[in-house]
Amino acid sequence: MLIRTRGIRLRTRSNRLRPLRSFVFAAVAALAAVLVTPAGAQAAHVRESQPVYSYENAIREAVWVDTGLDGDGDGKSDRVAVDIVRPREPAQQGRKIPVIMDASPYYSCCGRGNESQLKTYDANGDVVQMPLFYDNYFVPRGYAFVGVDLAGTNRSDGCVDVGGRSDVQSAKAVIDWLNGRARAYTTRTGSERATAGWTNGRTGMIGKSWDGTIANGVAATGVAGLKTIVPISAISSWYDYYFAKGAPLYDGGPADLAGYVESPDAQAHCAAVQQKLVAGSPRTGDWTNLWTERDYVRQAGNVRASVFVVHGMQDLNVRTKNFGQWWDALAAHGVERKIWLSQTSHVDPFDYRRGDWVATLHQWFDHYLLGYDNGVERRPMADIERHPDQWSTDRVWPPAGTATTVVNPVSGPAPGVGGLALSPAPAGTTSAFTDNPAQDETSWAAQIDKSTPDKAGFTTQPLTKDLRVSGSSKVTVTATPTTSSAHLSAVLVDLGPDTIRNYAGAGEGILTGTDRTCWGESTAGDSSCFLTTSADKKDVGYTVFSRGWADLGHYASATKGVPLTPGKPYTITLDLAATDHVVPAGHRLALIVAGTDNGLINPPTSTPTLTVDLARTAAKVPFVGGPWAFARATSGTHPQLGAGSSLTPKGVPVPRMTQRLPGDLRR
Template structure:
């Protein structure tokens, strides 16, 4: 009887365990296939998602009210994180744009029609009407990541929306704000139900592993957070991020606008995002915009200074440990491709786990979702899918390929690139030559500045005094450029200050025939000849005296097809990017002292012309 009773007990125990296991198996869990998180039906239930908002306390008081600023944060998570105790990692995006932006009529931009070395006429300061209601800050990222088993978090950056503080456009508080949110997700900072007072809110539903992504300004903030070295931030995928506000609004000492926003400067962007507490705006405008920015931005000389250095994330990377997957377009003339390149190369130098994705289009454009998925799956869920072991650091979309089908390369620039120096032969006002041979006594050629002619028109003109254009012979085979072209120009100006613009073009012009934007522009660059010795100290030019200046053009990876000619175009004011001084300034180029260096895969020999 005792033996039978014991058997019954064992049987009942096994039945109980089986029932428990069956119940456990029914609980929703992330699913992985081929190293990527899959959509799980139990998570793909928008009507059951838990959506809530809160205010995370930071370590700073950027609006000067004597209280630590709190950031407005929203959370979207599968209901299983509440009912089943499921803990999941976080995909986090932060932005200054979520609550609306200023809508001006053009008067908010600086007037660019004036001489160099002076402030232009004052511009207007439009007000932002804040939009959005609690608890939803944004719906971005949610439909992509929540069904795959992630929690999605958003926050408004300081001084925007319901977040307290002041917008600083690259100031320290824009790095410390997302850090505070990540600290809260890991139990190291406090969150509250209200902007003042309120009950404490804890993030009991997350593993604490965080990945950040976003485009443009929203791509800058992940980098800003990563430079703090905050624990828990495992990986970032910045898309077309602005990594230095100097490089965004200046170029080698020159006051230069981002493409499409002629006359924008950092104070204009400040007004554009200033959607925070209306009661705080007057103080923030006075302290941040009208004092700090006014004194620091320096539209007179364009020199690099402490103000700009404090808004350059390359200077802050020492604490960074998050894995970095950069994304950018080679034809992004708003946030130019150098922004990603400079951070990518520094991260490589630091030994961080790093990759970069480049496409041939303009602003924006994230990596394929499959690549992002594999990246976050590895770093946030800890799945061993090999992304960190890849022999390929660079993924580049070739000229006619789909953006979801990039070509892998060992690195960018292509390790097989070789610097090839090309020299000039005369031909103004028509076409001069661009050759491998260096010949002495080539003389000088002169152009006359006139901003009313766009660069595209100058490149297509057969004869014009407003630019100098030097062409290679027709290519006998395709040439693959990969890296940073560099130019050395020896020039004299007829005035103490002048714009210097350089385009590298592919001719003949072929509008509309290719898939990429700005088809025939290979790359561009700008510089202030007054900064020929120092980026931080410009000196007026002595009219008629020759100066030598060397600078990089924007990075590129492009195949120039056989039958085309590579053209180096040198001109002065760039209609869509620079200030517009009165036409008539003359730039004289010493041909012997001017050269172009191209990074060409496999090098370049005479037989390729």
């Protein structure tokens, strides 16, 4: 289930951040430039905002924005609480400033960041501590920071509807208010109006997990004034948080999550909303109108903001299908975008790449909110962590030349042990396994070369060249069950020794130290200094790098499952998680097909044996270099390619196919 203290779960680069004291020497000159240079001219010459404003004397205030909704049914429009920290000097100078916003349900229940920080308030109800470093760092540089309590949480009216209309409207209404299109008040129940004459309305949203999810949802409305979003480990479709083509990923559902973050007022008045959440999310895994409302991917064509996606490639909380399908939809609509992919699970980049993260985020907001021509949008689109703290870049992502390649499982020397080839297996070739809910992807991978009853594994021989997978894969399986229900899992594995981040450890890939580093200015009630972190490393003999699941009963429709007829074959396609992984020369690539992936999906109501028709089972994998790259890396290691292949000038056989465009891996 959602909600950990660092996340949603229950249960550039050359410009390193300079020491803060070095800014003092530039402050006077920078302040003079700010005062005498018109904003438009400034954008053409200034490449980096400087900390020239006082954080100690910043204005701290609260307003309540009218959402226009009545989620709690009390006959009054819900108001959401908005805590604001903004520099005092620009208003005195008649200058308007942009806004960085984090809309969250966690400000009072669970906290934000690695240290689970909560909002704190003074006797007047104005914010004293704003979680995370955003206000400490950006307010002195001429930004306002706005922390929004989602409806039904902390000091806001209304009810939590977990990614639905009320959640999204909580933040959208604030952007409308910042642009003069909505009303706000100085108190929760009073009539005194509050205006936002201090801002130019240009807003950037940021946040991790549920917070970043709201940024995706608001961007999908196309609201005017939202210039950029930075969703970190964020959901793009709430169905894909709870289910994978009918297979349940978690016990419980949205109602449980809402109950965890609700304010006492919401707990007392939101029973009807809770009931709707339960009714709209049946554990059958069937698609309902509730999921349609919470599917932002379908609305990607409305996005007008730039998008800086950040995700852990081993995120087993918000599975990486969420960023993969969002990225592909944004690419299809020509949205300006950037991406960072780490080896961590559900972790904020502030806790695995702190200096580069702050510097890059600074440049990103300077460009999209202040209009500075600092070149950040012309830098490599993708940063990818290859090994702990070792990063590579790509001009575009997925890289040019990435093409979907059909890879086929073929039978091998023993039952459940086979190979991978570009040619399909002969008709009638099968492999069988029995679902064992006590086993998982790691136990399958550890016994990949053994004939075990709970999985079917297919591997290449040791690769002769590196082979890179970049994007989202699909595995189509034709299987005959012995019972009326069955779940399927498919995983891609890099078989070979490596040192990786310990993404399954308590820190999800990081270790928290005892020293602190400071990022911005501090007050007595809000420190800019945070505990240091380092990579939690683990030596492994194999790495599962992409996975997908499905309920076989959803073979005919992703929206509705049906009971299976024992002895009848069914074909279903599993969507594997988006990733970017290099299987190095000397390692082997493996595809495993099995039943319940313990800890990642729930088991079916029966314990089926499934017979897989290998001739009608295949994986579509986005290799950089396409079939040619796979053929070269596996040259001489598996059966001939067969009829329909053609020889390249170098003599490497490659099936004829249409090469895909970068960033478009939806097939």
